[in-house]
Amino acid sequence: xxxxxxxxxxxxxxxxxxxxxxxxxxxxxxxxxxxxxxxxxxxxxxxxxxxxxxxxxxxxxxxxxxxxxxxxxxxxxxxxxxxxxxxxxxxxxxxxxxxxxxxxxxxxxxxxxxxxxxxxxxxxxxxxxxxxxxxxxxxxxxxxxxxxxxxxxxxxxxxxxxxxxxxxxxxxxxxxxxxxxxxxxxxxxxxxxxxxxxxxxxxxxxxxxxxxxxxxxxxxxxxxxxxxxxxxxxxxxxxxxxxxxxxxxxxxxxxxxxxxxxxxxxxxxxxxxxxxxxxxxxxxxxxxxxxxxxxxxxxxxxxxxxxxxxxxxxxxxxxxxxxxxxxxxxxxxxxxxxxxxxxxxxxxxxxxxxx
Numbered sequence: 001x002x003x004x005x006x007x008x009x010x011x012x013x014x015x016x017x018x019x020x021x022x023x024x025x026x027x028x029x030x031x032x033x034x035x036x037x038x039x040x041x042x043x044x045x046x047x048x049x050x051x052x053x054x055x056x057x058x059x060x061x062x063x064x065x066x067x068x069x070x071x072x073x074x075x076x077x078x079x080x081x082x083x084x085x086x087x088x089x090x091x092x093x094x095x096x097x098x099x100x101x102x103x104x105x106x107x108x109x110x111x112x113x114x115x116x117x118x119x120x121x122x123x124x125x126x127x128x129x130x131x132x133x134x135x136x137x138x139x140x141x142x143x144x145x146x147x148x149x150x151x152x153x154x155x156x157x158x159x160x161x162x163x164x165x166x167x168x169x170x171x172x173x174x175x176x177x178x179x180x181x182x183x184x185x186x187x188x189x190x191x192x193x194x195x196x197x198x199x200x201x202x203x204x205x206x207x208x209x210x211x212x213x214x215x216x217x218x219x220x221x222x223x224x225x226x227x228x229x230x231x232x233x234x235x236x237x238x239x240x241x242x243x244x245x246x247x248x249x250x251x252x253x254x255x256x257x258x259x260x261x262x263x264x265x266x267x268x269x270x271x272x273x274x275x276x277x278x279x280x281x282x283x284x285x286x287x288x289x290x291x292x293x294x295x296x297x298x299x300x301x302x303x304x305x306x307x308x309x310x311x312x313x314x315x316x317x318x319x320x321x322x323x324x325x326x327x328x329x330x331x332x333x334x335x336x337x338x339x340x341x342x343x344x345x346x347x348x349x350x351x352x353x354x355x
Contacts, residue, residue: 001028004079004095006036006105008059008087010192011257011276014041015283016131016306017085019153021050023136027144034077036070036091043257044280047158053077059088070094081142084108084116085135092116105138125323127302134302154306155283165255165262173219177245182219185210186264186281188272189235190228194325195274196293199338200234204242206271206342210349211244219246221267223260223277225253252277269352271345274303282307287352289313289345294320294336312348314340 003024007017014037021033034053035045045054055073057066070091075098082095084105092115095103104118112119118141124134132153139145170180187207191197207220224232232249239247252260261280264270270281270288281288282305290313292300300313316336321327328334 001030001080002032002034002077003028003081003083004034004036004073004077004091004100005083005085006057006087006091007041007085008036008038008057008091010038011041011044012274012279012303013086013131014038014044015155015157015276015279016303017135018044018048018050018155018157019132020083020085020135020139021048022153022156023139023148023151024142025050026148027139027142034079036073038087040257044157047160049156049158057088057091059090063090066090067094071098074098074100083138084112084119085138089115102141104141106134124302125297127296127299129302130304130306131302132306154308155279157283159261159265159284161265162258162262165259166266169259169263173248176248178219178248179216179246180219182246183217183268184221184263184266185218186221186223186267186270186272186277186286187235188223188228188270188275188277189231190224190275190277191231191273192275194295195298196295196326196337197231197273198291198340199335200231200238202338202340202342202345203235204238206345206349207239207247208242208244209342209346211246213346213350214353218268219248221263222247222249223252223264223272224249225251269349271349274298274300279305281305282309282311285309287311289348289352291337291340291345293326294318294333295326296320296323310352312352314344314348316340 024031032052035051036055036057039058042056057069081102082100084092096115103116107119107121120138174180265284267286270286272278273291287310292315294316316339318333318336
């Protein structure tokens, strides 16, 4: 049987969708699994252990373009089973148009009720489980689902580290006055969508105090992409007069995701919010601390990174009544992310770094 999964949104969502392919292969050892994904995420599927073919569909393109591209995908792969996990709904329409016998997936919007004949209704904003749980649940109408329904899956991708990228990075930071032989702690301040960041002052204090606890051990790599600068620049301002020359601001987009992964793989610790970078770190086996907001749909219950290494998450100790978006100054706990004190994160970091 040929299975086609569609997930054309962000990197983190794609990583947490990968276990669907593994589950399918376990239910149907003769399965051929293909993926429709976004231009940003496609590199993560290279040589994937459970995905045989990958197609790209850019959800930002015009509707006619997306229909044309989706038709090309369906004509080429000819799936027996189509599964929608998220992103553009154009492939749903084309699956219906091509009369794919089994059209399953998440009934995320009203249109899916007309295009998917085996869709699964989920209210993911209620956060009754992890995102991987929701994705695996989309398979429940397939044969042999009972064999995998209670299994917990960890995302995998087959990433081969290119040491040339890392060696070039070491030369780069050496030129900026850093000791390239020190261990790396990645700190990722940027957030996406309505997620809440850990304030710059907290991040700067954390860096200074870890430097004091472990003198001359670490370089701190402040990772970001250009759209994160509104979170990165305040960190830079907080550290402007800091004398230690062991901080480097790393634009992960400049040389592409592969280069970023080759460097991130060597990190001793990663600290960041619910973001693509955080989920990539977990999938690479980097120990991490996730900084999560208390808003229901952003919670670590649903979005905690999954990996084979040590993963901890912290959330403000407040009772948040919001389900999707921060209420701002109207909330009695406003600026709750600042309540994630450095002491709390430092103690977790020490438990990891002292191993």
